[in-house]
Amino acid sequence: MFEDYFRLAFRNLKHRGVRSWLTLLGIFIGITAVISLISLGNGLQVAIGSQFGLSETELISVQAGGLNFGPPGSSIADSLTMDDLEAIGRLSSVKQVTRRNLESGQLEFNDKVIFGFSINVQDGDERKFLYDQLGIETISGRLLKDGDMKKVVLGYNFYSNGVGLDKEVRVGNKVLIQGEKFEVVGLLDKQGSFIYDNIVMLNEKDMQDLFSYGDTVDIIAVLPRDKNNLEGTKEDIEKLLRERRDVDFGKEDFEVSTPESSLDQVNGILNGVKIFIAIVASISILIGAIGIINTMTTSVLERRKEIGIMKAIGARNENIFFQFFIESSLLGLMGGIAGALFGTALGFLGTLVINSFIGTDVRPAISFSLIFFSLLGSFLLGGLAGISPAMKAAREDPVEALRG
Amino acid sequence: MVKKVDKILIELRNVKKHYQMGEVIVKAVDGVSIEVKEGDFVAIMGPSGSGKSTSMNLVGSLDTPTHGEIFLDGEDISTLTESDLAQVRGRKIGFIFQSFNLIPNLTAKENVMIPMMFQGTDLLEREEKAEKLLNLVELEDRMDHYPNELSGGQRQRVAIARSLANDPEVILADEPTGNLDTKTGEIVLKFLKDLNKKGRTVIMVTHDPNLAQEYADVVYWLKDGVVDKITKRSKTERRE
Numbered sequence: 334m335f336e337d338y339f340r341l342a343f344r345n346l347k348h349r350g351v352r353s354w355l356t357l358l359g360i361f362i363g364i365t366a367v368i369s370l371i372s373l374g375n376g377l378q379v380a381i382g383s384q385f386g387l388s389e390t391e392l393i394s395v396q397a398g399g400l401n402f403g404p405p406g407s408s409i410a411d412s413l414t415m416d417d418l419e420a421i422g423r424l425s426s427v428k429q430v431t432r433r434n435l436e437s438g439q440l441e442f443n444d445k446v447i448f449g450f451s452i453n454v455q456d457g458d459e460r461k462f463l464y465d466q467l468g469i470e471t472i473s474g475r476l477l478k479d480g481d482m483k484k485v486v487l488g489y490n491f492y493s494n495g496v497g498l499d500k501e502v503r504v505g506n507k508v509l510i511q512g513e514k515f516e517v518v519g520l521l522d523k524q525g526s527f528i529y530d531n532i533v534m535l536n537e538k539d540m541q542d543l544f545s546y547g548d549t550v551d552i553i554a555v556l557p558r559d560k561n562n563l564e565g566t567k568e569d570i571e572k573l574l575r576e577r578r579d580v581d582f583g584k585e586d587f588e589v590s591t592p593e594s595s596l597d598q599v600n601g602i603l604n605g606v607k608i609f610i611a612i613v614a615s616i617s618i619l620i621g622a623i624g625i626i627n628t629m630t631t632s633v634l635e636r637r638k639e640i641g642i643m644k645a646i647g648a649r650n651e652n653i654f655f656q657f658f659i660e661s662s663l664l665g666l667m668g669g670i671a672g673a674l675f676g677t678a679l680g681f682l683g684t685l686v687i688n689s690f691i692g693t694d695v696r697p698a699i700s701f702s703l704i705f706f707s708l709l710g711s712f713l714l715g716g717l718a719g720i721s722p723a724m725k726a727a728r729e730d731p732v733e734a735l736r737g
Numbered sequence: 738m739v740k741k742v743d744k745i746l747i748e749l750r751n752v753k754k755h756y757q758m759g760e761v762i763v764k765a766v767d768g769v770s771i772e773v774k775e776g777d778f779v780a781i782m783g784p785s786g787s788g789k790s791t792s793m794n795l796v797g798s799l800d801t802p803t804h805g806e807i808f809l810d811g812e813d814i815s816t817l818t819e820s821d822l823a824q825v826r827g828r829k830i831g832f833i834f835q836s837f838n839l840i841p842n843l844t845a846k847e848n849v850m851i852p853m854m855f856q857g858t859d860l861l862e863r864e865e866k867a868e869k870l871l872n873l874v875e876l877e878d879r880m881d882h883y884p885n886e887l888s889g890g891q892r893q894r895v896a897i898a899r900s901l902a903n904d905p906e907v908i909l910a911d912e913p914t915g916n917l918d919t920k921t922g923e924i925v926l927k928f929l930k931d932l933n934k935k936g937r938t939v940i941m942v943t944h945d946p947n948l949a950q951e952y953a954d955v956v957y958w959l960k961d962g963v964v965d966k967i968t969k970r971s972k973t974e975r976r977e
Contacts, residue, residue, distance in 0.1 A: 337854050341843075348842045642838045645799060646899065647827015647855035649820035731799045731823075735838070 335659075342660035346667070356628040357668035359621025360714065364672025364707050365679065366614040370607060372680025372697040376687040378603055391560045392466055393567055395421065395553040395574070395589050411578070411586060412549040420573060426558055426566040431459045432537075433552040436544040440533060441509035443500045451510070451533035453540040456480075462556070467529070474504035474519030477536055485515040486534040492520040496531055510535070511543045563591045621668060622718045629661045629722035640726050641734030650727040657723035658716055665715015669708045677704070745808070746906055746938055747773040747796055752805035754791050765791040767962040768805070773907065773940060778933045780949035781942045783959030790911075792959060793942040797909045798826045810906065827855050831900025833929075835912035837892040839884040845871060845895045846880040852902040870898035874928060890921030897928050907938045914948070926952060 346353075397413050415432070422430040434453045439446050454460055456479045464476060477486050489495075491502040502508065506517045510533065524530050535543070557566035570589050580586055590598075633640070640653055648656075677699060684697040754766040766788040773779050773796070781796070783789040794800035795807060798814050801822075807814050810829060814822060831852075832838075839848045849867035858866070871880050874894035884892055893913060900908050910929060914922030930952060933939045943949050949956045950968070958965045 334854075334857065337860075344842050344847075638838070639840055642834075642840065643851070643855075644823055645797070645826070645832045645838075646852040647823055647903070649823045649855070651820065652823075652855055732794050735799070735834075 335655075338655050338659040339663070341656055342663045345660055346663060353628050353632075353664070354667075356624030357621065357664065357671065359617045359619070359624050360665060360668030360711050361621070361672045361675070363614040363616075363618035363621060364669050364711060365676040366610050366617065368673055368676025368704065368707060369679035369683065370610045371703055372677060372699050373683045373687075374603070374607075374698055376684040376695040376697065377606070378599060391556065391563075391592070393555040393557060393563060393570065393589060393591050395555060395570060395587060396551060397587050412551070413553060413587065414548045414550060416548075417574065417577060418550055418553050420577060421553055421555060421570055424566075424569050424573060426562060426569050427555055428558040429458075429462060429556040431455060431462055431554045431556075432550050433463075433554055434540060434544070434546055434549070435551050436540065436546065438511050438533075438543065441512075442498050442502060442506065445498050447497050449496065449531050449533060450528065451535050451540065451543075453537045454534055455537050463554075466554070466556075467524075469524065469529070470522045471519040472522040474517070476519055477534055479536075481518065481536050483513070483515050483539065484518045484536070485510065485539075486519040486521065487517055488521050488530045488532040489523040490530045491517075493523075513543060515539075563593065567591050618714065621665075622714055625661055625664055625715055625718035626722065628664070629657065629719050630725070632660075633657065633722045633726040636726075637729060637734045638737035640729045641731050641736070644729070644731035645735060653729070654723045654727035657726045658719045661719020661723065662712050662716035665718065666708060666712040668715070669711025672711070673704050673707055744775040745772055746775050746810055747771070747940075748808040749792075749795060749802075750806045750808075752795055752802040752807060754788075754795060754800065755803045764962050766795065766802075769795075769959070769962070769964055771796065771957055771964070773938060775906070775938055776933075776936055777938055777955060778930070778953045779938075779940045780953035780956045781940065781959060782944070782946060782949040782956050783965075784944055786961075787959040788962040789942055789944070789959050791962075793909065793911050793940075796940060797830055797832060798822055824855075827852055828903050829906050831903070831905040831908045833893070833896050833900050833908060833910040833913045835915040837884070837889070837896050837916070839892055839895055839899075841884055844881045844883055845876060845887065845898075848884070848895055849899045849902055852899060856903055858903075866902060867898070870901050871895070873901075874898045888921070889917050890924055893917060893921075893925045894928065897925070897932075901932070901937075907940060908932060910939065910941045912943055913941065914943075 395413065395417075397411055418430055418432055421427055432453070432455060435450050437448060437450055439448050441447075454463060454477050460477070460479065469476070471486070472489065472492055474486070477484060485508065487502055487508075491498070494501040502517055502520065504517055504519060508515055508517060515535075521529070521532070521534075540546075555566065555570065557563055559566075567589050571585065574587050574589070575582065575585065578586060643653060643656075677697075680697040680699065684695055688695055749769055749771040752766060752769050752771075753764065756763040756765060769788070769792055771779075771781070771792070781789055781792055791800070795802055798807065798809055801807075801815055809825060812825070814825065817825065839845075840851065843851070846864070846867045849870055850863040853863040853866060868877070868880065871877055874897050876891060876894055876898070879887060879891060879895075884895070887895065893916075897908075900910075908929065913925055913929065917925060926948070929939050929941070941949070941953065954970060956968045958967070
């Protein structure tokens with residue numbers, strides 16, 4: 334009997350006009366939003382994460398200022414100094430500290446000037462530490478080494494001409510940084526982070542000569558003695574800095590972040606986006622449900638005569654109810670299917686875009702259970718919306734209904 | 738089919754249908770008694786406003802009376818729930834309407850299959866039966882056509898096939914030729930007559946006295962909600 338309802342419902346839906354399909358827009362948009370967002374979720378997470386330099390999985394970074402989403406070192410609170418760095422280095426839970434300064438400056442090549450960030454590279458152990466932690470490799474040439482003077486290593490976008498210069502930079506080219514001539518000795522492979530793909534790496538001595546930042550430190554990168562004790566180390570550093578900078582707990586003018594807390598930040602942003610999309614989706618779906626109620630009510634009125642005929646030739650009230658109920662459910666399901674298809678396509682497309690922009694190899698998260706439940710949900714929603722119209726249809730008096 | 742001539746299929750006993758319309762009580766049917774015996778061709782005749790349509794709804798158990806009793810195959814239908822009534826109606830009565838009343842979204846064959854669906858007949862049997870019935874009304878080459886692709890006469894023949902789907906004891910035809918020209922009307926009536934000759938009970942509601950007298954064994958003449966007269970004739974007199 335139920336397959337008969339489905340068969341009948343399909344026949345009726347097939348003969349429906351554009352108007353009925355338009356009422357599905359709500360459900361369509363809702364399901365599209367949910368499915369595309371979830372399948373994009375992985376991509377978004379990696380994309381946002383990479384902009385924070387999350388590849389440094391075991392490092393704690395310390396910087397002045399509160400939480401900020403600008404480039405590291407751009408905050409305006411009292412800077413950290415070499416004294417701070419040394420003090421942190423003396424903590425028993427800390428294995429190694431290294432100084433990072435990021436300076437914004439200008440670079441000229443081929444008569445074009447661009448602005449960007451340069452990062453300093455320390456000599457000796459700290460150089461190895463930085464290279465290891467960032468996991469950087471060159472696509473061409475070599476990395477900086479101790480004793481290099483007036484030599485520079487540039488990020489991938491200089492190699493691929495993605496920074497706004499008119500010409501690709503190659504090993505051996507000369508560039509002007511803050512007006513000083515430097516020789517390019519290496520170009521980095523793609524990192525998938527706009528900071529590192531646009532980076533200008535200079536040895537500490539050259540950086541100091543160009544920017545004269547003296548004693549100040551933008552970021553102190555800390556390697557804990559025990560990598561399982563990130564939180565404990567973080568607390569030690571916070572306690573030390575509160576004393577040194579004379580601030581109360583909860584009023585810190587510095588930020589000590591572990592990879593986890595950075596990840597939390599990323600997830601916070603992502604969750605914000607998710608909540609927003611969820612609200613949009615809920616509203617769309619609600620509108621969709623109202624649309625279905627509307628179109629089904631109209632349909633019951635238009636097909637009064639048909640209801641009368643059905644009753645005359647032996648349809649019980651529940652036969653009529655189920656026919657309209659199933660039809661409404663299917664209407665909802667159609668919206669869901671369209672949304673799931675379009676949402677999945679958007680997820681793939683979006684991931685593709687993210688991959689091509691930041692050079693990652695993220696796969697869209699296609700969750701079959703999500704699709705299944707979305708479809709089930711839209712089917713049930715359609716049914717729910719159809720209950721009242723279907724009851725109205727079932728209660729029609731056969732004699733009245735036959736008059737049309 | 739062996740006829741048990743005296744078996745009464747439908748009986749209306751002093752049936753009244755009164756409507757309250759504001760202050761006024763409209764007595765659409767006001768004490769009608771009708772007996773339909775198995776194998777009869779009965780006509781319910783009357784001008785518009787005579788209570789003909791209401792009587793036909795009552796005879797067809799589409800409507801329930803405000804007074805009196807209606808027996809369908811010996812069962813008092815006023816005691817049945819609406820859904821049970823629908824079930825009984827679907828099984829025992831086949832309707833043919835003036836305006837054909839086919840379901841527009843379904844093909845001829847599917848239209849014929851619908852009444853069987855409500856009786857829980859399985860799909861294969863429904864298809865076979867529908868094909869057989871459409872053959873009977875000579876529409877074997879129009880089975881997969883939609884109603885709007887068929888002529889009026891063809892549609893009414895589909896409706897006849899549909900009315901026979903559940904092997905009902907009674908065919909109830911409401912002005913079956915009302916929307917047809919004389920020639921196609923005659924074809925449709927010929928089918929009804931043939932069915933009656935094979936033993937099927939037929940009730941025809943009409944406003945056309947010639948039609949009523951030409952085809953029916955018993956004619957109930959309705960006027961102002963009551964039976965004005967009953968004319969009968971023996972089957973041998975009937976025009977063949």
